[in-house]
Amino acid sequence: MVKPKLKxxxxxxxxxxxxxxxINKQRKLAEKKKAQKKQTSQEPEDDTDSxxxxxxxxxxVPPALVPxxxxxxxxxxxxxxxxxxxxxxxxxxxxxESEEEDEDEEDEEEEEDDDxxxxxxxxxxxxxxxxxxxxxxQTLTINNTAALTAALARIETPKGPFSLVQRLTGPCPxxxxxxxxxxxxxxxFYQQALAAAxxxxxxxxxxxxxxxxxxxxxAEMVKSDEHMxxxxxxxxxxxxxxKAAQDARKMRDAKKFGKKVQQEKLASREQExxxxxxxxxxxxxxxxxxxxxxxxxxxxxxxxxEAISGKDSKHNPNAKRAKRDAKYGHGGKKKRxxxxxxxxxxDMTGFSAKAMKAKGPTGVKKGGKKRLGKSKRAGGKK
Amino acid sequence: xASVFKTVTKDRNVEKEEDIDMQDxxxxxxxxxxxxLTLCSRGVTFRQxxxxxxxxxxxxxxxxxxxxxxxxxxxLLTELADLHNCNNILFFEARKRQDLxxxxxxxxxxxxxxxxxxxxxxxxxxxxxxNCLKGSRPILSFDESFDSAPxxxxxxxxxxxxxxxxxxxxxxxxxxxxxxxxSIADGKIWYRNYEIKEEEPTKKSTEGMTEExxxxxxxxxxxxxxxxxxxxIGPRVVFTPIIIQEGCFGGPIIYENKEFVSPNQVRAxxxxxxxxxxxxxxxxxxxxxxxxxxxxxxxxxxxxEMLDSLFQ
Numbered sequence: 001m002v003k004p005k006l007k008x009x010x011x012x013x014x015x016x017x018x019x020x021x022x023i024n025k026q027r028k029l030a031e032k033k034k035a036q037k038k039q040t041s042q043e044p045e046d047d048t049d050s051x052x053x054x055x056x057x058x059x060x061v062p063p064a065l066v067p068x069x070x071x072x073x074x075x076x077x078x079x080x081x082x083x084x085x086x087x088x089x090x091x092x093x094x095x096x097e098s099e100e101e102d103e104d105e106e107d108e109e110e111e112e113d114d115d116x117x118x119x120x121x122x123x124x125x126x127x128x129x130x131x132x133x134x135x136x137x138q139t140l141t142i143n144n145t146a147a148l149t150a151a152l153a154r155i156e157t158p159k160g161p162f163s164l165v166q167r168l169t170g171p172c173p174x175x176x177x178x179x180x181x182x183x184x185x186x187x188x189f190y191q192q193a194l195a196a197a198x199x200x201x202x203x204x205x206x207x208x209x210x211x212x213x214x215x216x217x218x219a220e221m222v223k224s225d226e227h228m229x230x231x232x233x234x235x236x237x238x239x240x241x242x243k244a245a246q247d248a249r250k251m252r253d254a255k256k257f258g259k260k261v262q263q264e265k266l267a268s269r270e271q272e273x274x275x276x277x278x279x280x281x282x283x284x285x286x287x288x289x290x291x292x293x294x295x296x297x298x299x300x301x302x303x304x305x306e307a308i309s310g311k312d313s314k315h316n317p318n319a320k321r322a323k324r325d326a327k328y329g330h331g332g333k334k335k336r337x338x339x340x341x342x343x344x345x346x347d348m349t350g351f352s353a354k355a356m357k358a359k360g361p362t363g364v365k366k367g368g369k370k371r372l373g374k375s376k377r378a379g380g381k382k
Numbered sequence: 383x384a385s386v387f388k389t390v391t392k393d394r395n396v397e398k399e400e401d402i403d404m405q406d407x408x409x410x411x412x413x414x415x416x417x418x419l420t421l422c423s424r425g426v427t428f429r430q431x432x433x434x435x436x437x438x439x440x441x442x443x444x445x446x447x448x449x450x451x452x453x454x455x456x457x458l459l460t461e462l463a464d465l466h467n468c469n470n471i472l473f474f475e476a477r478k479r480q481d482l483x484x485x486x487x488x489x490x491x492x493x494x495x496x497x498x499x500x501x502x503x504x505x506x507x508x509x510x511x512x513n514c515l516k517g518s519r520p521i522l523s524f525d526e527s528f529d530s531a532p533x534x535x536x537x538x539x540x541x542x543x544x545x546x547x548x549x550x551x552x553x554x555x556x557x558x559x560x561x562x563x564x565s566i567a568d569g570k571i572w573y574r575n576y577e578i579k580e581e582e583p584t585k586k587s588t589e590g591m592t593e594e595x596x597x598x599x600x601x602x603x604x605x606x607x608x609x610x611x612x613x614x615i616g617p618r619v620v621f622t623p624i625i626i627q628e629g630c631f632g633g634p635i636i637y638e639n640k641e642f643v644s645p646n647q648v649r650a651x652x653x654x655x656x657x658x659x660x661x662x663x664x665x666x667x668x669x670x671x672x673x674x675x676x677x678x679x680x681x682x683x684x685x686x687e688m689l690d691s692l693f694q
């Protein structure tokens with residue numbers, strides 16, 4: 001702060017007598033008050049007129065602003081100091097350092113708080129020329145440091161051993177800039193508490209205060225067993241759900257893989273069939289085409305069976321017959337075999353919402369090519 | 383005879399030690415005697431009530447009282463506290479069945495702090511696995527920012543008196559197994575409770591060591607302390623200080639937080655914003671009508687001009 005110093009130097013050079021100024025001011029003030037009183041008593045309606053000069057005196061100081069009532073009455077040194085204070089306190093919060101510096105001063109302000117209201121109405125008009133460039137400010141936040149410290153001193157517990165109050169003040173590290181970042185915020189709180197717990201244990205051990213609870217000490221807990229059971233149940237449920245989800249994913253993957261396996265199986269079957277036919281062909285070639293007569297028929301059959309190892313044609317049912325039996329019925333009850341039952345109606349395996357959606361409302365597949373109009377088709381033939 | 387003598391003298395010694403302990407305790411009680419009158423106003427929701435009961439379960443030095451029936455005359459609380467021999471008051475004031483304010487006061491002579499409660503979650507909702515003895519004394523952990531300003535210092539002292547369990551309180555238990563932490567972030571006080579868990583440090587296997595080495599290892603392990611870790615217990619609450627009064631539910635306001643926006647204001651602003659939508663639409667309609675009219679006039683004027691220039 002350069003200004004106040006400069007100002008004081010300037011004032012000293014000019015030979016301004018602060019004491020005299022103050023006295024003058026007080027006198028002026030008293031006179032004004034007297035005059036006002038007289039006026040109001042004489043002509044009560046002319047109230048506004050009497051206030052006008054006062055307003056003009058204020059120049060560009062808005063009326064809502066809180067006046068510098070304290071420094072007017074104080075010595076020059078203190079006035080400079082409060083100026084400093086004011087400039088710093090343009091924001092909402094007063095700076096901590098300045099408060100500490102001016103604490104004794106604010107004590108005095110404290111004493112004058114009682115008659116603040118009437119003092120304010122006067123001092124606004126009486127900001128001296130010397131204080132003209134001071135920026136008056138509105139106190140946005142009430143923060144009466146002196147009263148706060150007094151209250152604290154009144155209720156504070158006397159200093160004693162740590163175990164008396166068990167209070168620790170420590171840093172809250174890595175507090176995130178974005179307070180809504182839950183994880184980071186809780187982590188920093190956790191770190192603060194953990195550090196406190198560690199130091200507290202050391203301090204309490206030094207004072208021989210029991211810290212650790214023995215394992216055989218049982219007493220009522222804050223949360224009942226029922227509550228803890230619920231918590232544990234919830235944890236187990238979460239774990240079970242997680243496992244179930246994992247299993248389901250595995251099954252899905254297996255199904256995808258299963259399709260591939262099925263295709264491979266089909267392919268291998270085809271290949272086997274081909275191989276078998278080749279073997280039959282080769283057998284025929286070995287025997288010679290002319291030899292295959294009616295007499296050798298049975299022998300050939302045996303050889304064939306030997307060639308197709310494992311396959312027993314005798315016990316194989318006729319596939320065509322079996323199919324027809326299934327379709328038209330052979331053996332078993334025929335009545336109501338084809339009518340719907342409870343199971344068949346509630347069976348939704350054939351139903352697929354996807355498939356339904358894939359088709360349009362009339363059952364025509366979306367994206368399928370539409371048949372063009374007749375003229376277009378005729379046009380194409382030309 | 384000698385053995386009898388021994389036991390008697392021993393008993394005396396023990397008594398002496400106990401006497402000293404009792405003296406200590408009496409001294410402590412004298413120095414830090416706190417009793418907290420805890421109550422809420424009429425019209426609390428069930429969550430607010432549960433929060434109160436959670437906090438009560440952690441405060442063996444609290445005296446619970448019936449709901450306060452008045453919504454304005456809090457001076458009654460001072461008398462109530464006097465009646466119950468309490469020197470602290472923790473009062474939950476519910477408004478409009480949604481906003482919760484907490485008043486913390488030192489009983490006969492103040493000061494009083496009024497704070498707004500936000501983001502509260504009861505133990506029941508949180509499902510935390512931490513648990514602690516009912517009535518064990520907490521370690522109070524405060525953020526460093528509590529040193530930064532006088533109002534924070536005052537708040538720390540008052541929170542200590544209310545939430546800290548004094549030594550030798552009637553229902554308190556002798557072991558320490560939880561931490562209550564207060565941190566300042568975003569101009570608000572964040573309240574958390576943690577259980578202290580002590581775990582044996584993981585032991586190294588002594589296989590493949592000579593006996594001497596193993597013995598040294600064991601000795602080392604005995605020396606090393608158990609590892610501390612914390613598990614949260616709940617509840618979680620955020621307090622926003624609003625005002626500090628010098629007296630007990632009265633007196634001049636010595637601190638006021640102008641950054642605090644009342645929840646009523648927030649809700650009103652939201653409503654206004656909604657109402658603003660409709661007003662803007664009406665306004666736009668009028669503006670549009672005016673504009674079209676102006677344009678039409680301009681067009682007529684320009685046509686007239688053209689005609690005039692043609693038939694000059």
